[in-house]
Amino acid sequence: MNFxxxxxxxxxxxxxVVVIVFAAVFLIQNANIQANAKPGQETxxxxxxxxxxxxxxxxxxxxxxxxxTPPSTEVxxxxxxxxxxxxxxxxxxxxxxxxxxxxxxxxx
Amino acid sequence: xEGFLPWQWCVFWYLVMVPxxxxxxxxxxxxxxxxxxxxxxxxxxxxxIFLLSSLKMPSPxxxxxxxxxxxxxxxxxxxxxxxxxxxxxxxxxxxxxxxxGGITTLGAxxxxxxxxxxxxxxxxxxxxxxxxxxxFVNIFLVTAVADLxxxxxxxxxxxxxxxxxxxxxxxxFETFFAIYAVTQVPLAILEGVLIALVxxxxxxxxxxxxxxxxxxxQEQVTKIMGSFS
Numbered sequence: 480m481n482f483x484x485x486x487x488x489x490x491x492x493x494x495x496v497v498v499i500v501f502a503a504v505f506l507i508q509n510a511n512i513q514a515n516a517k518p519g520q521e522t523x524x525x526x527x528x529x530x531x532x533x534x535x536x537x538x539x540x541x542x543x544x545x546x547x548t549p550p551s552t553e554v555x556x557x558x559x560x561x562x563x564x565x566x567x568x569x570x571x572x573x574x575x576x577x578x579x580x581x582x583x584x585x586x587x
Numbered sequence: 588x589e590g591f592l593p594w595q596w597c598v599f600w601y602l603v604m605v606p607x608x609x610x611x612x613x614x615x616x617x618x619x620x621x622x623x624x625x626x627x628x629x630x631x632x633x634x635x636i637f638l639l640s641s642l643k644m645p646s647p648x649x650x651x652x653x654x655x656x657x658x659x660x661x662x663x664x665x666x667x668x669x670x671x672x673x674x675x676x677x678x679x680x681x682x683x684x685x686x687x688g689g690i691t692t693l694g695a696x697x698x699x700x701x702x703x704x705x706x707x708x709x710x711x712x713x714x715x716x717x718x719x720x721x722x723f724v725n726i727f728l729v730t731a732v733a734d735l736x737x738x739x740x741x742x743x744x745x746x747x748x749x750x751x752x753x754x755x756x757x758x759x760f761e762t763f764f765a766i767y768a769v770t771q772v773p774l775a776i777l778e779g780v781l782i783a784l785v786x787x788x789x790x791x792x793x794x795x796x797x798x799x800x801x802x803x804x805q806e807q808v809t810k811i812m813g814s815f816s
Binding site for chain 1: 588589590591593594627628630631633634635636637638639640641642643645646647648650651652653680681682683684685686687689690691723738741745749762763766767770771773776777780781783784787788792793814815816
């Protein structure tokens with residue numbers, strides 16, 4: 480058995496373990512929540528929406544509305560996906576660029 | 588959210604934010620002019636804030652969803668003041684296109700995400716460096732603290748603006764703390780591990796810039812590279 484590979488990829492392994500634990504806890508918790516949810520009750524809401532609801536519960540009404548609100552949650556997800564995509568593009572671009580530079584320096 | 592802070596508080600948080608942004612833009616210009624080669628890592632740091640803050644992730648502890656902040660990398664590489672500028676760009680984007688956050692609440696949001704969280708993260712970073720903490724553990728802590736503290740500050744901001752509701756600041760703070768900060772714990776941990784991993788790739792790609800930025804010494808780089816081969 481060659482354990483060197485574990486040492487080399489220890490951070491990747493740690494990240495994978497954390498993701499798996501996170502997903503497992505999510506699944507268990509979700510099963511609990513769904514079992515106890517009343518019909519029609521919304522689960523896994525955004526904490527920001529809960530925060531706004533807590534503020535509105537005090538009788539406060541927002542004094543201004545956003546100039547533009549995405550017309551549906553689908554459109555909103557699209558916009559958030561575009562944001563993720565832009566971020567991921569820049570990250571991938573530069574890591575690819577670094578990699579190419581390193582490889583061509585080695586080849587030269 | 589837009590309009591969710593009384594206007595006096597909006598003005599207050601803008602007044603707090605503006606000096607940081609002005610100084611941050613100055614530092615950013617200086618950084619790019621004097622160390623042009625750091626521009627790509629600046630873009631990558633900004634891109635991580637863009638990417639991670641766009642994700643709405645379920646938080647298994649409480650059964651609600653929230654966003655990571657992604658500011659950890661930028662805090663370590665460029666410090667909290669430049670992070671305030673990068674964060675405000677993301678916050679404006681989300682306020683204008685997604686009606687998420689808001690222009691009136693921009694000051695408050697940037698104070699929690701771009702200033703207070705990163706400042707505490709930076710304090711953790713310096714402390715970690717002073718006691719010679721393993722750089723990956725340090726980055727994990729910085730990222731997790733910057734993320735978590737962002738939402739603690741959000742709870743404080745809201746409790747300060749809406750104290751009378753429940754009779755006092757503390758009771759109100761507990762309500763908002765439960766909504767925002769508790770949700771954030773698992774996300775902060777996950778984000779911390781992710782950025783620590785990303786940092787490994789940055790060392791492998793551009794250790795030269797990390798040395799120039801004073802994040803690592805050449806000896807540390809050689810040692811870390813050796814431990815991953």
